Amino acid sequence: MPRSIEFREAIREAMCEEMRRDARVFLLGEEVAQYQGAYKVSRGMLKEFGPRRVIDAPISENGFSGLGIGAAMYGLRPIIEFMSWSFSLVAADQILNNAPKMLYMSGGQFPIPIVFRGNGGAGGQLGSTHSWCVESMYANVPGLKMAIPFDAYDAKGLLKTAIRDDNPVFVLESERLLSVKGEVPEGDYLVPFGEAAIRRQGTDCTIVSFGRPLYFCLEAAESLAAEGIECEVIDGRTVRPLDIETISRSVARTNYCVVVDESWPFASIGAELAAQIHVLNFDDLDNHVVRVQADDVPAPYAYNLEQEMLPNARKICEAVRAVTYAA
Amino acid sequence: MPAKIVFHAKIESVSILDEQGNFDAKLGKDVIPDTDVVRLYEHMTICRQFDEVAFKLQRSGRMGTYPENRGQEAVSLGAVYALHPDDWLVPCYRENCGLFWRGLPMEYILLHWMGDERGNEIPRDLYMTPQAIPIGTQMLHAVGLAWAGKYRKKDSIACAFFGDGATSEGDCHEALNFAANLDLPVVFVCQNNGWAISVPTKMQCSAPTLAQRGLAYGMECVQCDGNDIFAMAKVVGEAAERARRDHRPTFIEALTYRLGDHTTADDARRYRDEAELKKWLKRDPLIRIRTYLQQRKLFDDSREKALQARAREEVAAAVKRAEEIAAPTSSDMFDWLYAEMPGELATQRATLRTSGLGQDPSQLQEQSPAPSRNP
Numbered sequence: 001m002p003r004s005i006e007f008r009e010a011i012r013e014a015m016c017e018e019m020r021r022d023a024r025v026f027l028l029g030e031e032v033a034q035y036q037g038a039y040k041v042s043r044g045m046l047k048e049f050g051p052r053r054v055i056d057a058p059i060s061e062n063g064f065s066g067l068g069i070g071a072a073m074y075g076l077r078p079i080i081e082f083m084s085w086s087f088s089l090v091a092a093d094q095i096l097n098n099a100p101k102m103l104y105m106s107g108g109q110f111p112i113p114i115v116f117r118g119n120g121g122a123g124g125q126l127g128s129t130h131s132w133c134v135e136s137m138y139a140n141v142p143g144l145k146m147a148i149p150f151d152a153y154d155a156k157g158l159l160k161t162a163i164r165d166d167n168p169v170f171v172l173e174s175e176r177l178l179s180v181k182g183e184v185p186e187g188d189y190l191v192p193f194g195e196a197a198i199r200r201q202g203t204d205c206t207i208v209s210f211g212r213p214l215y216f217c218l219e220a221a222e223s224l225a226a227e228g229i230e231c232e233v234i235d236g237r238t239v240r241p242l243d244i245e246t247i248s249r250s251v252a253r254t255n256y257c258v259v260v261d262e263s264w265p266f267a268s269i270g271a272e273l274a275a276q277i278h279v280l281n282f283d284d285l286d287n288h289v290v291r292v293q294a295d296d297v298p299a300p301y302a303y304n305l306e307q308e309m310l311p312n313a314r315k316i317c318e319a320v321r322a323v324t325y326a327a
Numbered sequence: 328m329p330a331k332i333v334f335h336a337k338i339e340s341v342s343i344l345d346e347q348g349n350f351d352a353k354l355g356k357d358v359i360p361d362t363d364v365v366r367l368y369e370h371m372t373i374c375r376q377f378d379e380v381a382f383k384l385q386r387s388g389r390m391g392t393y394p395e396n397r398g399q400e401a402v403s404l405g406a407v408y409a410l411h412p413d414d415w416l417v418p419c420y421r422e423n424c425g426l427f428w429r430g431l432p433m434e435y436i437l438l439h440w441m442g443d444e445r446g447n448e449i450p451r452d453l454y455m456t457p458q459a460i461p462i463g464t465q466m467l468h469a470v471g472l473a474w475a476g477k478y479r480k481k482d483s484i485a486c487a488f489f490g491d492g493a494t495s496e497g498d499c500h501e502a503l504n505f506a507a508n509l510d511l512p513v514v515f516v517c518q519n520n521g522w523a524i525s526v527p528t529k530m531q532c533s534a535p536t537l538a539q540r541g542l543a544y545g546m547e548c549v550q551c552d553g554n555d556i557f558a559m560a561k562v563v564g565e566a567a568e569r570a571r572r573d574h575r576p577t578f579i580e581a582l583t584y585r586l587g588d589h590t591t592a593d594d595a596r597r598y599r600d601e602a603e604l605k606k607w608l609k610r611d612p613l614i615r616i617r618t619y620l621q622q623r624k625l626f627d628d629s630r631e632k633a634l635q636a637r638a639r640e641e642v643a644a645a646v647k648r649a650e651e652i653a654a655p656t657s658s659d660m661f662d663w664l665y666a667e668m669p670g671e672l673a674t675q676r677a678t679l680r681t682s683g684l685g686q687d688p689s690q691l692q693e694q695s696p697a698p699s700r701n702p
Contacts, residue, residue: 026478052478055509057505058504058505058508060501060504060505062467062497062498062501063467063470063498063501063502063504063505064505065467066464066466066467066468066470066471066498066501066502067467067470067471067474067505069467069468069471070467070468070470070471070472070473070474070475070485071471071472071474071475071478072471072475073456073468073471073472073475074415074472074475074476074479075475075479076474076475076478076479093461093464094464094467094498097461097464098464098468103663103664103665103666104444104663104664105444105457106447106448106449106456106457106663107444107445107447107448107663108448108663109447109448109449109450109451110456110457111666113666142664143664143665145665165666166666166667167665167666194669194670241669241671242671244685275685276684276685277685279685280685
């Protein structure tokens with residue numbers, strides 16, 4: 001039965017359902033137990049599952065990431081929560097240099113079924129060091145999977161898929177979306193990896209994005225519709241694996257494409273999408289792909305500057321008008 | 328008001344069989360029965376032969392790089408001897424002797440250093456992880472393995488091996504803290520061989536012992552003579568018992584010495600005092616056990632001769648097995664990246680082109696990359 005719940009509740013439901021289903025799953029991270037989660041995602045979980053399965057870690061991201069990898073090597077399925085993905089940088093050696101390579105380097109002997117999750121992204125006026133959009137940098141590493149849920153429904157369905165996956169999965173939850181409500185069915189359902197969702201249908205231009213910037217894409221699409229430009233908005237859902245086929249099919253229909261990515265432009269997911277679409281849709285495109293990315297600066301602290309630095313509806317509208325020669 | 332002393336510390340250093348051949352019968356009682364001492368000596372001799380052959384293979388271009396284990400054999404051997412067969416061994420790269428004792432076929436280590444990742448495909452029933460070449464990263468995995476063992480109510484513990492150099496890494500300190508805070512059954516064995524490549528231990532740590540690093544995290548710690556297999560077996564045996572019984576970790580600093588270079592890419596003569604090396608050559612763990620056996624008439628020259636012949640034969644056979652394994656095929660590099668083969672990777676595997684990403688597969692021809700001699 002669908003009911004409207006917050007994005008954070010959907011994450012919690014996914015973890016609780018999977019922990020009831022599979023005794024090998026446990027949650028480890030900072031403030032996840034007694035404090036009920038720094039962002040209240042794990043509220044009530046200590047009470048239900050006890051301190052054996054919901055564990056407060058010392059402030060030691062590299063430590064609990066490495067511990068999780070070791071536990072996964074001996075048959076468990078850890079969920080490692082980063083209070084913020086910005087803090088995962090100190091754990092880079094474990095999450096990038098160990099987790100995604102262990103199966104490969106051991107010739108298949110040590111699968112690492114682990115989920116690294118937590119909130120991330122800019123836009124909360126938290127200053128540059130706390131406002132990382134790690135997706136482009138991390139997605140560069142083979143051996144991991146990455147999901148970026150757009151709404152509460154996907155937050156639950158993608159996280160459940162992540163927990164059942166036999167590979168390291170990075171789930172990036174936008175801090176700005178945690179309180180956003182959405183329709184979520186009770187009980188079990190999965191959102192498969194590598195299947196993009198068309199969030200809005202349109203015939204004139206394809207807009208592709210992941211996670212929070214999709215709200216700006218949809219906002220832009222509404223105002224562009226008033227101008228007579230109908231945009232198709234595609235939510236990639238997972239960066240690895242990437243459903244480039246759905247995106248490419250859409251571009252073949254619309255002949256124009258704008259990619260929206262809240263990470264920095266250089267060597268980014270936006271750049272990768274543009275490159276792939278240029279190859280796959282070379283004969284379809286009536287203009288080159290245009291990217292709307294964060295400006296190439298650290299996230300500014302001042303509210304107005306940070307909003308200006310990130311992709312927003314205005315920038316997306318301008319990009320769509322430009323790419324479709326409607327400007 | 329005078330300040331109160333709120334913490335006293337002491338570090339014990341354990342030695343049972345010293346370099347003069349003196350044996351502490353009280354401390355050494357029942358640690359290793361004589362029949363096992365003979366077997367351990369034989370095993371260590373074979374490992375020494377392995378080390379010498381591996382070094383020569385590298386020098387003759389048949390192996391890429393090799394880190395000599397020479398002089399440090401007793402540390403891992405004594406430790407593994409004292410552990411159960413399902414206790415996790417989490418090694419770095421100077422534990423060959425202990426790994427072989429557990430049952431790892433010698434060709435695995437040869438394959439690894441010959442540049443073939445299949446040397447890391449360690450059978451699961453050996454309860455050992457692949458050699459960790461980055462420094463200290465494996466210590467956290469040992470903590471996680473111990474965590475999983477405790478979580479699953481297994482009797483097994485984890486034993487992490489690392490060098491003095493690793494104790495400067497954050498991973499080491501995080502591992503010690505987690506193991507102590509979460510009451511985890513881990514035995515940390517620090518092989519203090521005096522040198523982190525060219526940096527001597529005294530330049531890495533101002534404290535008089537490395538063992539006391541464990542104290543700061545609230546765990547038992549002890550120093551021991553790492554070239555004394557009796558001392559190793561005793562302290563690891565006690566630490567393992569503490570881990571199994573109380574779920575408490577122990578930090579062991581095993582004092583040993585790297586008789587060789589850091590790896591074959593190094594030349595220790597450029598930075599190391601010859602006199603220091605000579606001093607440690609006399610403390611060679613092999614000489615020490617041989618003296619012990621000689622004194623008790625458990626071994627003689629004719630057995631030694633036969634042992635040397637057996638060592639040459641066994642190592643030569645392992646080299647043959649390793650060299651007979653055909654090189655991996657280029658499509659093998661795509662296997663085991665994921666637990667299942669993703670579609671885009673299957674395309675890359677079929678076409679052997681990274682540009683398979685985002686390409687129309689029908690436009691790509693299957694091809695084999697030509698071997699390149701470019702650096």
